[in-house]
Amino acid sequence: MALQIVCKTSIDVDSSIFIEIWENIFSMESHSSVYKKRIRIFILLSLIAVLGAFDAGVLWLAIHPQVPPLYRAYYLDHSIDENNFTHQMMKQHPEGASPSDTPDSKL
Numbered sequence: 001m002a003l004q005i006v007c008k009t010s011i012d013v014d015s016s017i018f019i020e021i022w023e024n025i026f027s028m029e030s031h032s033s034v035y036k037k038r039i040r041i042f043i044l045l046s047l048i049a050v051l052g053a054f055d056a057g058v059l060w061l062a063i064h065p066q067v068p069p070l071y072r073a074y075y076l077d078h079s080i081d082e083n084n085f086t087h088q089m090m091k092q093h094p095e096g097a098s099p100s101d102t103p104d105s106k107l
Contacts (some may be wrong), residue, residue: 067076070092074085 065076070085070088073080074082080088
């Protein structure tokens, strides 16, 4: 049985090689148990590293949000007061306008 990988060229690969490697790594009846333990530890550490990188990326996005200047000024920086914020919001979104009437609406 051959597995065909298509990118820009076709390569015939015998799938039994992958099955044999998989069975050798995870089988419990081999004389190279130290080798298998090292591979399992490597796989687990790789998984932990990938999850850690994902968590670090989410933390970066949480610490550095991409928000409009008016939102940042009122909620994050506290550089404008409530009345000024309300006035500027009323200019951007007139009373009676539905969310679908706003220029940045995706609806």
